[in-house]
Amino acid sequence: MNQAIINQIKQYNQTIINLYQLGQYEQAIIFAQQTCDLAKSYSLTNEPIYAYSLNLLAILYKSMGRYEQALPLSQQVLEIVGKSLGTDHPEYANCLNNLALLYESMGQYEQALPLHQQALEISGKILGTEHHDYAGSLNNLAGLYKSMGQYEQALPLHQQALKIIGKSLGTDHPDYATCLNNLSVLHKSMGQYEQALPLSLQALEIRGKSLGTDHPGYATSLNNLAALYRSMGRYEQALPLFQQALEIHGKSLGTDHPNYALFLNNLALLYTATNRPEEALKLMQEAADIDLKTISTIFSISTDKQRINYLAKNYHIVETFLSLVFQHFPNSPEAVQSAYNLILRRKAIATETAILQKIALLSQQYAHLAPKLQQWQQIRQQLAKRCFDIPTPEQLPYYQQEIKSLEQQAENLERELNIPELNLEKELQNADFRTIALELPQGTTLIEFFRFNNYNFPAIPANGDAASFPPRYLAFILPAQAPEQLTMIDLGEAEPIDKLVKEFRESVENPRGLSVAVFKKKEDISPKIELSKLIFDKIEPYLTQELIICPDGELNCLPFEILPTDKGSYLMDEYRCNFLNVGRDILRFKAKIPAKVTYPLVIANPDYNLASPENTPSTAENEEKFPFKPSLRNLATSRQGQIFNSLPGTEIEGEKIAKRITEND
Numbered sequence: 001m002n003q004a005i006i007n008q009i010k011q012y013n014q015t016i017i018n019l020y021q022l023g024q025y026e027q028a029i030i031f032a033q034q035t036c037d038l039a040k041s042y043s044l045t046n047e048p049i050y051a052y053s054l055n056l057l058a059i060l061y062k063s064m065g066r067y068e069q070a071l072p073l074s075q076q077v078l079e080i081v082g083k084s085l086g087t088d089h090p091e092y093a094n095c096l097n098n099l100a101l102l103y104e105s106m107g108q109y110e111q112a113l114p115l116h117q118q119a120l121e122i123s124g125k126i127l128g129t130e131h132h133d134y135a136g137s138l139n140n141l142a143g144l145y146k147s148m149g150q151y152e153q154a155l156p157l158h159q160q161a162l163k164i165i166g167k168s169l170g171t172d173h174p175d176y177a178t179c180l181n182n183l184s185v186l187h188k189s190m191g192q193y194e195q196a197l198p199l200s201l202q203a204l205e206i207r208g209k210s211l212g213t214d215h216p217g218y219a220t221s222l223n224n225l226a227a228l229y230r231s232m233g234r235y236e237q238a239l240p241l242f243q244q245a246l247e248i249h250g251k252s253l254g255t256d257h258p259n260y261a262l263f264l265n266n267l268a269l270l271y272t273a274t275n276r277p278e279e280a281l282k283l284m285q286e287a288a289d290i291d292l293k294t295i296s297t298i299f300s301i302s303t304d305k306q307r308i309n310y311l312a313k314n315y316h317i318v319e320t321f322l323s324l325v326f327q328h329f330p331n332s333p334e335a336v337q338s339a340y341n342l343i344l345r346r347k348a349i350a351t352e353t354a355i356l357q358k359i360a361l362l363s364q365q366y367a368h369l370a371p372k373l374q375q376w377q378q379i380r381q382q383l384a385k386r387c388f389d390i391p392t393p394e395q396l397p398y399y400q401q402e403i404k405s406l407e408q409q410a411e412n413l414e415r416e417l418n419i420p421e422l423n424l425e426k427e428l429q430n431a432d433f434r435t436i437a438l439e440l441p442q443g444t445t446l447i448e449f450f451r452f453n454n455y456n457f458p459a460i461p462a463n464g465d466a467a468s469f470p471p472r473y474l475a476f477i478l479p480a481q482a483p484e485q486l487t488m489i490d491l492g493e494a495e496p497i498d499k500l501v502k503e504f505r506e507s508v509e510n511p512r513g514l515s516v517a518v519f520k521k522k523e524d525i526s527p528k529i530e531l532s533k534l535i536f537d538k539i540e541p542y543l544t545q546e547l548i549i550c551p552d553g554e555l556n557c558l559p560f561e562i563l564p565t566d567k568g569s570y571l572m573d574e575y576r577c578n579f580l581n582v583g584r585d586i587l588r589f590k591a592k593i594p595a596k597v598t599y600p601l602v603i604a605n606p607d608y609n610l611a612s613p614e615n616t617p618s619t620a621e622n623e624e625k626f627p628f629k630p631s632l633r634n635l636a637t638s639r640q641g642q643i644f645n646s647l648p649g650t651e652i653e654g655e656k657i658a659k660r661i662t663e664n665d
Contacts, residue, residue, distance in 0.1 A: 005042050009035055009049050016056045021174075023215040023252045025064055032057040048091065051080040055095060062102050063216075065258045065294065068301050074099040090133060093122035097140055105258075106298050107310035109148050116141040132175065135164035139179055146186050155190075158183040174217065177206035181221055184228070193232050193462045200225045216259075219248035223263050230270050233460035239274075242267040261290035265317060268324075272457040277328035281335060284321050288342055291317060296425035299353045303414040307350040316453070318346050323455035326474065326490065336488040337433055340476045343450055344436065345428040347552070347582040353424055355588075361417065369417055376413040379406055431584040433478060433486050439586050440480035444546040447539065448476040448583050451494050451553030473497055473553065475535075477542040478583065489538050498554040500531035505557060532563040532571070548578045548586070600661050604654025605647050 012035040019028035036057060039050040055077045061070035078095045085091055100115035120137040127133055142157035162179040169175055184199035204221040211217050226241035246263045253260065264287035271280035291314070299307050321342055329335030360366055361373050383406040391399035440446055454472050459465035471494040477487045491497065507528065535555075549560055560579075561572035571577065580586065 002042060005038070006044075006047075006049050009039055009044075009053060012038070013049075013053055013056060016053075016060075020056070020060065020063075021211070023211070023217070025060055025216075025253065029057065029060045029064070032060055046080060046084060048081060048084050051077045051084070051095075052091075054080075055098060058102070059098060062098075062105060064253060065256075066297070067102065067106055068297050070102055071301055074102055088122060088126065090123065090126050093119040093126070093137065094133070096122070097137060100144070101140060104144055104147060106302065106306070107313045108302070108306050109144060109309070111306075112144055113148075116144055130164060130168065132165055132168040135161040135168065135179070136175070138164070139182060142186070143182055146182075146189060151186060151190050154186055158186055172206055172210065174207060174210045177203040177210065177217075177221070180206070181224060185224055188228055188231060191461065193228065196228055197232075200228055214248055214252065216249060216252045219245045219252065219263075220259070222248070223266060226270075227266055230266075230273070231460070232462040235270060235274050238270055242270060256290055256293055258290070258294045261287040261294070264290070265320070269320070269457065272324060272328070277324060280324060281329065281338070284324060285338055287317070288321065288345075292345060292425055292428060295349070296428075299349075299424055301415075301418050303411050303418075304350060304354055305411065307353060311346075311350060315346075318342060319452040320455045322450065322452045322474065323457070323468075325488070326454065326472070327457070330488060330490070333484070333486070336476075337486055339488065340448065340478075340486060341432050343448060343476070344431045344433070344582065344584045347450070347550075347584075349424070349428065351581060352427070352584070356424060356427060357417070372413055372416055376410060376417060379410045379413065382406060383410060428584075431587060434483040436583050436586055437478050437483035437486070438481060439589070440478070440548070441546070442480055443544055444480045444548055444578075445542065445544045446476075446478040446480075446548045446550065446583050446586070447543075448478070448550045449491075449552040449555050450474045450476065451555075470495060473555070475539050476583075477539055479542070479544070487542060489542075491535060491538060494553060497531070497534055500528075500534065501554045501558050504528050504531055504563075505559075508559070508562065528564050529566055532565060536563070536571070543575065545574070546576050546578070548580055548583070550580050550582050550585075600658075602654045602658045602661070605651035607646060 012031065016028050016032050016035065019025075019031065032053060035053045036050065039045065039047070039053055044050045054073050058070045058073035058077060061067070061073065074095070078092070078099055081089065081092050081095050096115045096119035100112040100119065103109070103112040103115070116137065120134070120141055123131065123134040123137045138157045138161040142154040142161065145151070145154035145157070158179065162176070162183055165173065165176045165179050180199045180203035184196040184203060187193070187196035187199065200221070204218070204225055207215065207218045207221050222241045222245035226238040226245065229235070229238035229241070242263070246260070246267060249257065249260050249263055264283045268280040268283035268287070271277070271283065295310070298310055302310065322339055325332075325335045325339040361369055383403070386399075386403060386406065389399070436446065451471060451473050454469040456466055456468050459467055461467065473491040473494050475489045475491055477485075477489060479485050551558065551560075561570065561577050563571040565571065565574065
């Protein structure tokens with residue numbers, strides 16, 4: 001082994017660290033790439049020195065928000081270090097921490113938690129509980145607990161980390177400022193604003209002195225202090241800090257970084273609270289475009305479950321945008337168009353990604369992945385079957401272990417089936433209200449329902465103000481071939497609508513196998529007309545006889561066709577109702593899917609009783625044996641206590657459809 005080359009790589013690594021600490025990430029990335037190439041040229045790819053350089057490159061990619069490039073490098077580093085230094089080495093703990101932080105940035109908390117815990121255990125055993133690396137692991141684990149909303153678990157860890165770093169590195173060190181900053185953010189999340197403020201001020205001062213006032217870390221401290229001031233109603237102090245943070249971050253990390261979008265949204269919230277909605281709307285629109293890039297990146301390297309979790313974590317951004325338009329621009333065509341475009345690019349995109357992935361996997365380009373796809377499908381089928389089995393108490397531990405094992409196998413295969421070249425961003429950008437309107441069949445009207453939490457912009461959390469008003473439903477009405485006629489209509493608060501939807505479902509039964517619903521009692525009809533009025537009275541003037549309905553929230557469970565009208569008829573007597581998940585799906589009608597054409601299969605009148613009564617323990621028996629969760633049979637046959645009866649009318653319908661298909665064959 002050439003020691004001179006190793007020494008040279010060590011010097012290069014130190015240069016990369018210096019550039020990183022100065023916030024010069026782009027320059028550091030170039031240097032790190034060259035250093036890794038140098039190590040490769042001397043066949044050092046299995047050595048710790050190469051892993052160290054690769055780790056620096058992964059950290060830089062993460063810092064720049066380039067997660068799809070950082071993830072495989074972080075995983076490779078962990079493997080190399082584990083083999084070369086062992087899994088009980090401090091450097092292995094460091095690699096675990098870095099991979100966990102990357103998962104956390106992507107919203108994948110379940111993947112991050114065991115890695116943080118393992119890193120903490122290794123650091124404690126090898127370095128001792130007074131070492132600054134142990135404190136770093138404490139701080140990272142506490143940060144994850146905070147992100148997961150487990151504040152009580154996070155607090156003592158943050159406090160312990162701060163104490164250790166102060167002793168080992170000093171109270172003027174950047175890492176001490178990081179601990180102060182994180183503890184301040186936690187106190188703010190817990191509503192302890194007076195405790196958070198001095199910590200945030202101290203962190204800002206230390207970072208300014210140790211890192212410089214043009215460093216991304218300094219920008220983060222500015223943003224956090226500004227957010228704290230905003231929560232306390234001290235808007236005049238918050239404004240210049242938000243603006244300065246945005247400027248520094250844009251210069252140091254670029255204007256397409258995920259944190260830049262976060263800073264834009266924070267400033268937009270302040271603008272709205274101070275009656276500057278026009279400026280706020282521009283910032284939110286810019287942030288939405290950046291978020292789309294981030295989502296596309298993360299979704300290309302995530303499993304379906306991880307995508308859903310990420311969307312849930314960040315969905316409030318969409319709701320904030322809709323709240324701004326609803327409260328300040330309900331009659332602005334441009335603002336309404338922007339709001340609907342955002343819905344088209346966010347609603348049901350986990351499903352969109354899965355479809356794009358499936359189409360890609362069926363193409364010749366990824367034919368080599370076909371065996372893994374088949375294996376994944378088999379495991380999913382096996383998992384679905386096992387989930388509906390009911391184990392005895394003796395079988396339960398093995399059963400749970402088997403389910404967990406199958407889920408893990410499926411997730412591992414999903415990761416292997418990920419395709420970075422999905423072009424999700426391009427697909428979603430193509431989905432705008434104009435394109436949708438021009439693709440709608442002549443004479444149809446698209447109704448896009450959207451349920452959202454209505455954000456309370458002037459709220460001051462420190463005064464106990466509620467963060468949001470009651471949730472509401474909006475309806476976006478888009479006529480075919482007329483994009484300029486897009487209309488947003490407020491349907492009112494969601495709670496009364498949701499309540500009536502649930503009551504409506506409970507009141508409808510089909511005992512005779514008829515295709516038309518029958519109400520239990522005549523007096524039941526009045527509340528159902530009320531529901532119909534709440535949903536359709538405001539939008540009826542805009543409708544044509546052919547409707548494409550995209551429901552949301554509790555409306556997903558509403559059989560629209562059998563809504564009664566005040567004329568004594570049903571909705572299906574006056575309109576033809578078609579359904580989509582989201583208006584964007586209309587664009588898929590012309591898409592060509594590279595799959596073999598098979599003979600049609602019609603499935604109707606499913607039996608929701610997954611096991612015969614004589615072979616299935618009663619609900620009460622299951623609850624007694626397994627008091628910690630409802631019976632699997634009950635989960636399969638009910639929704640919040642609602643039992644799904646058979647639908648014999650669909651069998652008649654299915655037979656007629658099958659006959660027509662056969663006749664036209």
